[in-house]
Amino acid sequence: MTAMLKVDGLDAFYGRVQVLHGLSLEVAKGEILCLLGRNGAGKTTALKAIMGLVPPRVGAVMLDGVDISLLRAEDIAKEGIGYVPQGRRLFAELTVAENLEIGLMARNSPRHARDRVLDLFPVLAERLHQRSGTLSGGEQQMLAIGRALCLEPAVLMLDEPTEGLMPAMIQRIREVVLLLRAEGVAVLLVEQRVEAVLPVADRVLFVENGRSRDCVRASDLGADHALLHRYVGVGA
Amino acid sequence: MDLGPYLMLASLEGAVGAAVLALTALGLSLVFGVMRIVNVAHGEFYMLGAVLAWWVTSMIGGHPALGFVAAMVVAPLVVGLIAAAAERLVLRRLNYDPEATIVATIGLLYVIQQLALSTYGADARPVPAPIDFRIQFPWFGYSGYKLCVIVASAALMLGVWLVLTRTRAGLMMRATQYDPETARAFAIPVGRVYAGVFAAGAMLAALGAVLIVPIQQAHYLMGHDPLLLSFIVVIIGGLGSLRGTVLAAVIIGMSDGIISVFFSPTLAKILATLLVAFVLVWRPTGLFGARAA
Numbered sequence: 001m002t003a004m005l006k007v008d009g010l011d012a013f014y015g016r017v018q019v020l021h022g023l024s025l026e027v028a029k030g031e032i033l034c035l036l037g038r039n040g041a042g043k044t045t046a047l048k049a050i051m052g053l054v055p056p057r058v059g060a061v062m063l064d065g066v067d068i069s070l071l072r073a074e075d076i077a078k079e080g081i082g083y084v085p086q087g088r089r090l091f092a093e094l095t096v097a098e099n100l101e102i103g104l105m106a107r108n109s110p111r112h113a114r115d116r117v118l119d120l121f122p123v124l125a126e127r128l129h130q131r132s133g134t135l136s137g138g139e140q141q142m143l144a145i146g147r148a149l150c151l152e153p154a155v156l157m158l159d160e161p162t163e164g165l166m167p168a169m170i171q172r173i174r175e176v177v178l179l180l181r182a183e184g185v186a187v188l189l190v191e192q193r194v195e196a197v198l199p200v201a202d203r204v205l206f207v208e209n210g211r212s213r214d215c216v217r218a219s220d221l222g223a224d225h226a227l228l229h230r231y232v233g234v235g236a
Numbered sequence: 237m238d239l240g241p242y243l244m245l246a247s248l249e250g251a252v253g254a255a256v257l258a259l260t261a262l263g264l265s266l267v268f269g270v271m272r273i274v275n276v277a278h279g280e281f282y283m284l285g286a287v288l289a290w291w292v293t294s295m296i297g298g299h300p301a302l303g304f305v306a307a308m309v310v311a312p313l314v315v316g317l318i319a320a321a322a323e324r325l326v327l328r329r330l331n332y333d334p335e336a337t338i339v340a341t342i343g344l345l346y347v348i349q350q351l352a353l354s355t356y357g358a359d360a361r362p363v364p365a366p367i368d369f370r371i372q373f374p375w376f377g378y379s380g381y382k383l384c385v386i387v388a389s390a391a392l393m394l395g396v397w398l399v400l401t402r403t404r405a406g407l408m409m410r411a412t413q414y415d416p417e418t419a420r421a422f423a424i425p426v427g428r429v430y431a432g433v434f435a436a437g438a439m440l441a442a443l444g445a446v447l448i449v450p451i452q453q454a455h456y457l458m459g460h461d462p463l464l465l466s467f468i469v470v471i472i473g474g475l476g477s478l479r480g481t482v483l484a485a486v487i488i489g490m491s492d493g494i495i496s497v498f499f500s501p502t503l504a505k506i507l508a509t510l511l512v513a514f515v516l517v518w519r520p521t522g523l524f525g526a527r528a529a
Contacts, residue, residue, distance in 0.1 A: 074425045089415055089418040101407060
């Protein structure tokens, strides 16, 4: 299996505070890797470091065999990474259509990328000219994912996409993520809650204090509560 | 003259002031809205526009309109380049820190002002109006050029609005305004957007000055009043709200013109400043300002 996204020995800092200590991970095409760990373990920072928003000081980020860790943040998105940030971070004053347009502009995606998103999330099509800040939480999350999908990404990174959503919404988002996996997108998912991870993830990488620890198949995790207990503090 | 015609004259004078003020304040509001930078040097970009307009028109002979049209193009371009350079060399190096940039733009104010004094000199110099006709009302004649200033300013503001709402560049600016970090994650070159916005803000001030310079004269200290009034307008309208800025410019510009004609310019400034105080007490976000997130 060749890695679509391969992160190797990443160190990242907020000012003088080191948040990531040699974090490494690999996601293949058509695979869902989930980063699991406690609050403040460095999961969100890992995604930001990959996006170049927190520039890594040491380490490599290989996208399909090309090192992108030295690119500026605005050039990394162009390489084909779709990012769904924590808390959605929509451009709240802009309309739904304008938010999608920003996704399309990033890589000059063809028009059908947008049609595809509206097929996946038909509710957005009804709200195109509504200010995105006025959408419901679930709709906002769909728009955040749709905006990232407008890039037609090879790698999709989602930071706690199901946080605070109703079960029906969670189900829809889960279906879309599985559909993308089936199409060969490499998915990197950050979660804090185990029950949100197990139904979708192929592999789980535990993150602790900015370091990557054990990496296990999600199917093995059900039986092994010791790891969950150690890294997330839940389980038997 | 009866009160009616007198009031009409005062309103016309107010409208001319309001038009130029709206243009200048729009530049300040745009820079604050997108970059969160309080640009104290904004008035000096205005002054530079006027001085450059004098320079261009005195270089080009022939019909005054020729030189004026050249000034409308050259002055904003040069001012925009200077502003973009200042953004690269100073503001970017301060990481756009809100407090540091205030101090830096105060410094910029004096640098530009003293450079103008040592090259252009301390004289006030006139620029001939590009068109010379008077509109004859039954009670008084009025400069046709002044009416053109109102029209030109309105057209320029319409242009700004169209760029912001209908173009990719405008969409990038608005996205940067709301969330620069996420904008970068979607390939928007935030650094270049900032340079462009700072230059555009300065160019709007310069355009306002080119329009006004056939009415007032170009002088190296002429940036003070527009800076003060622009701040008043931007605060009353709501920081970063372009709609509020234009509306407040009309209110302040009109009242400034009318009160100046009937009473005194000083009283007009006193009342405008008082209005700011009231707005800050009762509606700190301004007429159209969003609540702080």
